[in-house]
Amino acid sequence: MKNVMINNPLTYGNIKYSANNIDRLIVFDKEGNQLYLENSPSIEMRVTHRNGKKYIVYFDTVILENDTLKGGRSRFIQGLTRQIPMDSIVKIEVQDGGKKFNYKS
Structure with a gap:
């Protein structure tokens, strides 16, 4: 984990949190083509359980x-996390959520 800072699109302040150290992902699009997806604070991960429930978390966390x-689960409320047992997961999808979050130097 590394400490990062991102802009807060709702105010003029910044948000600080611990992020994983992953730079990019190898992903497959809907047609099965392999692509590289650069990690960013706007990348979301949608996890589907066996019972059909879906949960979204920010990938870099x-x-x-x-x-x-x-x-x-949130950029604005620190400590709001989701814990998901691996044996309950049937599918993981990642996408750029399009939110205006950017890492600050």
Whole structure:
């Protein structure tokens, strides 16, 4: 994990949090083509459970701890996380949520 700072699109301040150290992902589009997706604070990860429920977390906050996937649910409320057992996951999708978050230097 590394400490990062991003802009707050709702105010003039910044948001600080711990992010994973992943630079880019190898993903497959809907047609099955392999692509590279650069990590950014606007990348979202949608996790689908066996029961059909879907949860969204920000990808740069996701970590795997033992048999549990953990990730941040909000940029504005620190500590609001989701913990998902790996054996309950049937599908993981990533997308650029289009939100105006950018890493600050």
